[in-house]
Amino acid sequence: MNFDFSDEQQMLQESTRRVLAAAGDFEQRNAQRDHALGYSTQLWRELADLGLLALNIPEADGGIGAGAVDNMLVCEAMGEGLVLEPFHASAVEATSLLARLADEQQRQRWLPALASGELIAVLAHAESSNGGALEPTQTRARPSADGWQLDGHKSMIYHAPSAALLLVSAQIEGAPGLALFAVPADAAGLSLTPVATLDAQRAADVVLRGVQVGADARIGSEISKALSEVLDFSLAALCADAFGAIQSALNATIEYSRERKQFGQPIGRFQALQHRMADMLIHAEQARSMCYLAASHGDDPDPAQRRRILSAAKALIGQAARKVGQEAVQLHGGMGMTDELKVSHYFRRLTAFELRGGSTASHLQRLATDISNDRS
Amino acid sequence: MNLSLSPADLAFVDQVRQFLADKLPAEIRQRVANRDESQLKHDIVAWQKILHQQGWGAPAWPVEFGGTGWSKVQQYLFETECALADAPLQLAFGLKMVAPVIMRFGSPAQQQYFLPRILAAEDWWCQGYSEPGSGSDLASLKTQAVRDGDEYVVTGQKVWNTLGQHADWIFCLVRTDNSGKPQRGISFLLIDMHSPGITVRPTRLLDGGHEVNEVWFDQVRVPVSNRVGEENHGWTYAKFLLGHERTNIAGIGANKRELNRLKSIARACRQNDHRLIDDPVFASKIAQVEIELMALEITNLRVIEADERKQAPGPEASILKIKGTEIMQRLSELQVEALGPAALLSNGESRIAGLQPVSDELAANATDFYLNQRKVSIYGGSNEIQRNIIAQMILQV
Numbered sequence A: 001m002n003f004d005f006s007d008e009q010q011m012l013q014e015s016t017r018r019v020l021a022a023a024g025d026f027e028q029r030n031a032q033r034d035h036a037l038g039y040s041t042q043l044w045r046e047l048a049d050l051g052l053l054a055l056n057i058p059e060a061d062g063g064i065g066a067g068a069v070d071n072m073l074v075c076e077a078m079g080e081g082l083v084l085e086p087f088h089a090s091a092v093e094a095t096s097l098l099a100r101l102a103d104e105q106q107r108q109r110w111l112p113a114l115a116s117g118e119l120i121a122v123l124a125h126a127e128s129s130n131g132g133a134l135e136p137t138q139t140r141a142r143p144s145a146d147g148w149q150l151d152g153h154k155s156m157i158y159h160a161p162s163a164a165l166l167l168v169s170a171q172i173e174g175a176p177g178l179a180l181f182a183v184p185a186d187a188a189g190l191s192l193t194p195v196a197t198l199d200a201q202r203a204a205d206v207v208l209r210g211v212q213v214g215a216d217a218r219i220g221s222e223i224s225k226a227l228s229e230v231l232d233f234s235l236a237a238l239c240a241d242a243f244g245a246i247q248s249a250l251n252a253t254i255e256y257s258r259e260r261k262q263f264g265q266p267i268g269r270f271q272a273l274q275h276r277m278a279d280m281l282i283h284a285e286q287a288r289s290m291c292y293l294a295a296s297h298g299d300d301p302d303p304a305q306r307r308r309i310l311s312a313a314k315a316l317i318g319q320a321a322r323k324v325g326q327e328a329v330q331l332h333g334g335m336g337m338t339d340e341l342k343v344s345h346y347f348r349r350l351t352a353f354e355l356r357g358g359s360t361a362s363h364l365q366r367l368a369t370d371i372s373n374d375r376s
Numbered sequence B: 001m002n003l004s005l006s007p008a009d010l011a012f013v014d015q016v017r018q019f020l021a022d023k024l025p026a027e028i029r030q031r032v033a034n035r036d037e038s039q040l041k042h043d044i045v046a047w048q049k050i051l052h053q054q055g056w057g058a059p060a061w062p063v064e065f066g067g068t069g070w071s072k073v074q075q076y077l078f079e080t081e082c083a084l085a086d087a088p089l090q091l092a093f094g095l096k097m098v099a100p101v102i103m104r105f106g107s108p109a110q111q112q113y114f115l116p117r118i119l120a121a122e123d124w125w126c127q128g129y130s131e132p133g134s135g136s137d138l139a140s141l142k143t144q145a146v147r148d149g150d151e152y153v154v155t156g157q158k159v160w161n162t163l164g165q166h167a168d169w170i171f172c173l174v175r176t177d178n179s180g181k182p183q184r185g186i187s188f189l190l191i192d193m194h195s196p197g198i199t200v201r202p203t204r205l206l207d208g209g210h211e212v213n214e215v216w217f218d219q220v221r222v223p224v225s226n227r228v229g230e231e232n233h234g235w236t237y238a239k240f241l242l243g244h245e246r247t248n249i250a251g252i253g254a255n256k257r258e259l260n261r262l263k264s265i266a267r268a269c270r271q272n273d274h275r276l277i278d279d280p281v282f283a284s285k286i287a288q289v290e291i292e293l294m295a296l297e298i299t300n301l302r303v304i305e306a307d308e309r310k311q312a313p314g315p316e317a318s319i320l321k322i323k324g325t326e327i328m329q330r331l332s333e334l335q336v337e338a339l340g341p342a343a344l345l346s347n348g349e350s351r352i353a354g355l356q357p358v359s360d361e362l363a364a365n366a367t368d369f370y371l372n373q374r375k376v377s378i379y380g381g382s383n384e385i386q387r388n389i390i391a392q393m394i395l396q397v
């Protein structure tokens, strides 16, 4: 057993932190947040220059072919840095899905453009009926004269507003299983309602009405297995992002409790607050452990084992996210309520984490069902 | 022991309900139900005027100042019914905070000028206590008031000033003496917000809202006649104020309303093939808050009934404050949980067809509300400070 990260892995995380820190101060970040696009194109280019957008592109395709642990380290830094850019949606989720499913021609067309940051792609799978889980979709694909016609309604698709390419999951009419289609954002019949999310990202509700795509738009054949792998891999990455935010919220609180004086002493001297921070630390350490476990199973080929671990991680880190987020605000007093300090932004990001990728309750339910079905 | 309401109190509740049904304007009720604060000032002022016309503008004031003469239980029943009917909260700063201080310690001239204007919603009041360096440790406050003839010259900065952007008047704790114990050198001033030298700057909160401000005083001249009571005795008046008006500190009415809303959301939301409220795990979370609220209502009534007899404000208020705010925070958290991914939209972005499982009125910006309600365990004496009070005053360990 070994919990050390290799030199390359540590460098990867450090260089990610550096490029995020160099991108500007918190005020500039918030100006980007409030801007029409919602993130910095400059930082996006820098992430590409550092090679991060090629992290999940296999070496054979000219990428880095990193594993779940490298992704974890990078995503942790993204959570710490309260990143607004579509890294998780495009460079983790959509890119790994294409890396698993795309044919040679499609790879040549999209992977280099994803690596350079020119192309932003997102997976459009979540619908109000499936909550983003590996469930059937209401979206339908019908064979048409020269390809496919798509109809359906995808909801809360993160970073769809800036994506040029949507990877739309659909049920082929009359056939079992799931299929995936590449739909350009400017396709006729595709409409987006963009929104700003709780964690300051951009997302959209996506409606497809009689959208026509060519036969070459279909990616892979039956995608359930690959989609299930990618959803779990992507969930592990999201857990790492949340862990980064948890650790940062805790650090900010410890630091504040050393600086803030009331009654003639730093508030960190009050034992009542020391115990609260000790509990926050326990939550953070437990979350770190689950983050490691999730990463080490993030590309586990055994689906039952992988899902069990991922559900456990999501549930536990979700609970830690809520507790640490709330306590961080509380221990900052009024300052915790302001938009000015990072702590409220961590709180928002952590609150959103609980609502994404399946709720704490639903993951606990899945584990509970496993336990009651276990006859051993 | 008999825990049921007397026939007179039951009749009183009927009367209040009838009044609310007749007089609360539908559009105001709708905005409150939707947690729509776009016309907050208008709604609060309009409602206060309606109450005043009825003679109910200041339920807790003595009759001689225009109050109702209701018992404390009736005041409690009134506030609870108002909350359940989605009436706007009455603005506490004038009615419940500064007015009792003026009645008790103010000059006859102050009483005659200010009290009727508060009652009729002619003046909007705000509270200027906290400063950047003085939150929980309020007595360390630094805003200076220097005597110059018939005036004080006030210089300093107040923070977290709620709704001061609408205010005509602010009641402030200021430092008039630096020599002794910090508590001994504080005075209580009533300051016209339109005075030269006052600057109000918005503080943006985590939910994007503008409800608090920084208030800067740069050599603001305040007539000495606007000081309440004696110079350097302001701390006593501030403490009197804190112990006052405990009928609604637990927010039982607002908590009941939010519990009802939570149940309605859970009935409307579907999870897989059933209603969320039919999920035994979620339903028992609701049951847990419900029993805590049930107990708190009785605890609150016990405190009110004791108050009715002896009047002396005791540390029990801290129990009500802590538990009432914890219940409110739990209810707001469960509303977000119930809404699921639809709650990922904040800052009023709840209007996507098909995404939100419930109506706008039900969801009512649940996410922003959740974020915003983190404040209730911070302000009004944080819950940590309240626990210190319980330890010192009740436990006496």
Ligand SMILES: Cc1cc2nc3c(=O)[nH]c(=O)nc-3n(C[C@H](O)[C@H](O)[C@H](O)COP(=O)(O)OP(=O)(O)OC[C@H]3O[C@@H](n4cnc5c(N)ncnc54)[C@H](O)[C@@H]3O)c2cc1C
Residues within 6 Å of the ligand: A260, A262, A263, A267, A270, A272, A273, A330, A331, A332, A333, A334, A335, A337, B126, B127, B128, B129, B130, B132, B134, B135, B136, B137, B159, B160, B161, B162, B163, B212, B375, B378, B379, B380, B381, B382, B383, B384, B385, B388
């Ligand atoms: C939304 C909002 C509205 C407000 N409105 C007003 C208003 O209108 N007028 C006004 O004057 N003020 C207002 N306040 C200010 C409020 O009263 C203060 O925020 C509060 O007193 C806490 O002070 P602080 O923010 O400086 O936190 P601090 O006092 O710095 O406290 C930071 C943390 O330390 C804890 N702590 C402090 N001392 C101790 C101790 N001895 N033992 C254990 N823990 C301790 C606190 O509980 C808190 O968790 C408002 C605040 C908010 C958030």
